[in-house]
Amino acid sequence: MTTVDSEILIQATDLVKDYPMGEGSYRALNGVDLTVRRGEFIAIMGPSGSGKSTLLHILGCLDTPSSGRYLLAGTPVHSLAPDELAGLRNREIGFIFQMFFLLPRSSAVENVELPLVYAKLPPSTRHHMALDALRFLNLETHAKHRPNQLSGGQRQQIAIARALVNKPSLILADEPTGNLDSVTSGNIMGLLKKLNEMGNTLILVTHEQDIAAYARRQVRIRDGKIVSDEVIRS
Amino acid sequence: MTSRRTEELFGFWGAVFELFRIALRAILSSKMRSFLTVLGIIIGVLAVVAVVSILQGVFASFLSQFESLGGDTLFVRPNYEMFKSHQEGVRRLKMTYEDALAIARDVSQVKEICPFLMRTDTIAYHGRNDSTQIIGTTESYPQINSFFPEQGRFLAPMDVAARRKVCIIGQDILDKLAMPLQSLGEEIQIGRGTYTVMGILEKKGGSFGQSEDDQIFIPLPTAIVQYGQDAANSIFIEVQVRDAQKMDDAVERISAVLRREHGLKFGDVDDFRVFTRDEILKIIKQFTSVSTLIVGAIVSITLIVGGIGIMNIMLVSVTERTREIGIRMAVGAKRIHILYQFLIESVTLSTLGGVVGLGCGTGVAHLTVFILRKTVSETFPAAFIPYWVVLLSLSFAALTGAIFGVYPAVKASRLDPIDALRYE
Ligand SMILES: Nc1ncnc2c1ncn2[C@@H]1O[C@H](COP(=O)(O)OP(=O)(O)OP(=O)(O)O)[C@@H](O)[C@H]1O
Ligand SMILES: [Mg+2]
Numbered sequence: 331m332t333t334v335d336s337e338i339l340i341q342a343t344d345l346v347k348d349y350p351m352g353e354g355s356y357r358a359l360n361g362v363d364l365t366v367r368r369g370e371f372i373a374i375m376g377p378s379g380s381g382k383s384t385l386l387h388i389l390g391c392l393d394t395p396s397s398g399r400y401l402l403a404g405t406p407v408h409s410l411a412p413d414e415l416a417g418l419r420n421r422e423i424g425f426i427f428q429m430f431f432l433l434p435r436s437s438a439v440e441n442v443e444l445p446l447v448y449a450k451l452p453p454s455t456r457h458h459m460a461l462d463a464l465r466f467l468n469l470e471t472h473a474k475h476r477p478n479q480l481s482g483g484q485r486q487q488i489a490i491a492r493a494l495v496n497k498p499s500l501i502l503a504d505e506p507t508g509n510l511d512s513v514t515s516g517n518i519m520g521l522l523k524k525l526n527e528m529g530n531t532l533i534l535v536t537h538e539q540d541i542a543a544y545a546r547r548q549v550r551i552r553d554g555k556i557v558s559d560e561v562i563r564s
Numbered sequence: 565m566t567s568r569r570t571e572e573l574f575g576f577w578g579a580v581f582e583l584f585r586i587a588l589r590a591i592l593s594s595k596m597r598s599f600l601t602v603l604g605i606i607i608g609v610l611a612v613v614a615v616v617s618i619l620q621g622v623f624a625s626f627l628s629q630f631e632s633l634g635g636d637t638l639f640v641r642p643n644y645e646m647f648k649s650h651q652e653g654v655r656r657l658k659m660t661y662e663d664a665l666a667i668a669r670d671v672s673q674v675k676e677i678c679p680f681l682m683r684t685d686t687i688a689y690h691g692r693n694d695s696t697q698i699i700g701t702t703e704s705y706p707q708i709n710s711f712f713p714e715q716g717r718f719l720a721p722m723d724v725a726a727r728r729k730v731c732i733i734g735q736d737i738l739d740k741l742a743m744p745l746q747s748l749g750e751e752i753q754i755g756r757g758t759y760t761v762m763g764i765l766e767k768k769g770g771s772f773g774q775s776e777d778d779q780i781f782i783p784l785p786t787a788i789v790q791y792g793q794d795a796a797n798s799i800f801i802e803v804q805v806r807d808a809q810k811m812d813d814a815v816e817r818i819s820a821v822l823r824r825e826h827g828l829k830f831g832d833v834d835d836f837r838v839f840t841r842d843e844i845l846k847i848i849k850q851f852t853s854v855s856t857l858i859v860g861a862i863v864s865i866t867l868i869v870g871g872i873g874i875m876n877i878m879l880v881s882v883t884e885r886t887r888e889i890g891i892r893m894a895v896g897a898k899r900i901h902i903l904y905q906f907l908i909e910s911v912t913l914s915t916l917g918g919v920v921g922l923g924c925g926t927g928v929a930h931l932t933v934f935i936l937r938k939t940v941s942e943t944f945p946a947a948f949i950p951y952w953v954v955l956l957s958l959s960f961a962a963l964t965g966a967i968f969g970v971y972p973a974v975k976a977s978r979l980d981p982i983d984a985l986r987y988e
Contacts, residue, residue: 413898420896431891448896
């Protein structure tokens with residue numbers, strides 16, 4: 331690998347995603363090309379149903395494209411089996427969802443530990459790493475709380491801690507502020523911006539212009555195609 | 565090096581422990597439902613453990629009874645099995661004191677011979693009434709059965725020859741009739757007759773059904789006088805042979821003598837049966853294997869009924885926890901992790917059910933014995949749980965969980981992460 335190549339984290343070429351629908355199929359992505367370098371902060375925008383989540387799921391190795399090529403840090407993701415994808419998600423990806431997706435019966439720290447469980451780290455190691463992540467978010471006092479004992483913003487912060495804890499190359503967020511009020515949204519976005527400034531690569535899906543404004547590059551998508559891709563100068 | 569070792573170790577046992585912890589949490593978070601899920605297994609294991617432990621107790625005491633019967637001893641009784649009903653056999657078959665005397669006279673292998681008859685009768689002493697087993701026999705009884713008097717003496721040849729009204733009583737009789745410890749020479753009422761106590765037997769302890777201490781011995785001819793022709797025709801005979809190696813010879817000779825005495829013609833079926841200890845043990849073993857078969861059937865039904873219950877609830881559980889499965893997959897759980905998670909959950913659940921069933925089964929067995937002792941017989945043998953029953957019932961419970969947990973677990977592991985996350 332050359333030095334120039336190593337800067338490129340994501341190289342997606344002509345991504346197509348077809349969902350089977352009754353007799354035929356529905357094309358949610360229709361030839362998406364995207365290149366992302368390490369350290370970027372990208373907002374993906376577009377109307378509802380345009381294929382933003384579909385694209386993010388493919389980039390996050392949760393799903394595979396129907397056709398096209400997707401290289402993540404040089405790994406050809408499009409040709410991997412489900413368990414290989416799981417391994418890749420575990421090592422390289424941190425996911426943040428609109429609905430938080432925390433385990434309701436587990437405490438905050440246990441939720442943060444979850445990726446490390448599947449990384450087969452010994453309990454004491456992963457407990458320390460999870461507490462470190464919570465401490466970074468000033469949430470260590472809530473480590474023993476269950477999700478239903480936390481506010482929406484706190485829940486999303488726990489989810490962010492979980493996305494960080496395995497030190498992934500790529501953090502993906504699908505409308506992370508969609509269930510939060512504007513003040514809390516601002517806090518969460520500030521946090522994500524800080525993570526980016528620390529060197530993390532971030533891709534964010536959002537409807538809202540002021541959320542997208544935190545990013546340094548905005549990609550607009552419509553009917554499964556990228557219609558604009560511009561770097562914001564601040 | 566060392567740290568890599570621990571990590572490798574953690575890899576397997578750590579993962580199992582982790583999944584076990586997750587399973588326990590899921591099980592305990594809905595206790596009532598978990599209980600209902602494994603109810604089938606609990607009841608099945610309970611039934612097996614209760615039945616087996618009671619039967620095992622009975623077998624153990626049965627066997628111990630025949631252990632006192634030496635390898636040189638055989639036992640002859642009428643062949644009741646030739647008739648459709650036992651009653652008909654009792655009415656039509658004859659085995660008499662004379663048969664015993666003929667065997668003693670004509671079979672050289674006989675060392676000791678002891679004819680006896682058994683009756684249940686009322687007994688009384690100073691206004692106290694009760695009932696017990698009366699055994700009419702001869703002076704040979706103690707030698708063959710190794711059962712000796714503690715006070716006084718056993719029946720003497722003269723008691724038998726002169727049809728004396730004397731008796732030897734077991735230890736329990738003293739209690740039953742509230743007799744003084746020094747009861748030699750006392751007179752007690754047995755049915756219509758009055759008998760003088762000549763001896764008190766040593767304590768022998770409980771045995772199958774009837775305690776050997778709850779018996780009274782009287783001379784056989786005296787018993788025949790008291791109980792009449794029916795009794796005279798149903799004598800059982802115990803024989804001790806000179807040489808245990810030549811048991812088969814003795815059985816053959818005794819059969820020949822009895823066929824002659826009973827006037828059987830060539831081709832007639834024996835109207836008596838000769839049992840050696842080996843044969844009795846064989847019968848007990850047969851009985852044991854039949855009951856093992858029955859237990860096996862209960863176990864298989866448990867396996868299926870309990871297993872279906874578990875599969876049913878595990879399927880529901882997988883559906884309810886689709887979101888959880890999606891979350892775990894999203895952060896990197898592989899299919900095998902999800903599969904093992906649900907498999908270990910169902911095995912843990914069913915094994916816990918097995919443990920509960922084992923506990924309850926033990927309780928039920930002891931309770932049953934307690935009730936039987938109060939109602940049927942005070943000396944009903946204690947329930948006995950062999951370690952193989954514990955191992956077997958727990959492993960069957962675990963196996964059930966494993967077998968019927970596979971399908972739900974596979975179903976969970978095959979979920980698509982996106983579909984699982986989207987599941988409402
Ligand atoms: N599993 C599926 N089966 C069939 N069609 C699907 C499936 N998932 C998504 N789609 C369709 O693909 C299209 C793109 O969906 P996607 O979720 O990517 O949209 P989106 O841009 O994230 O929209 P939103 O902003 O509302 O979240 C939609 O029209 C949707 O109906
Ligand atoms: Mg979406």
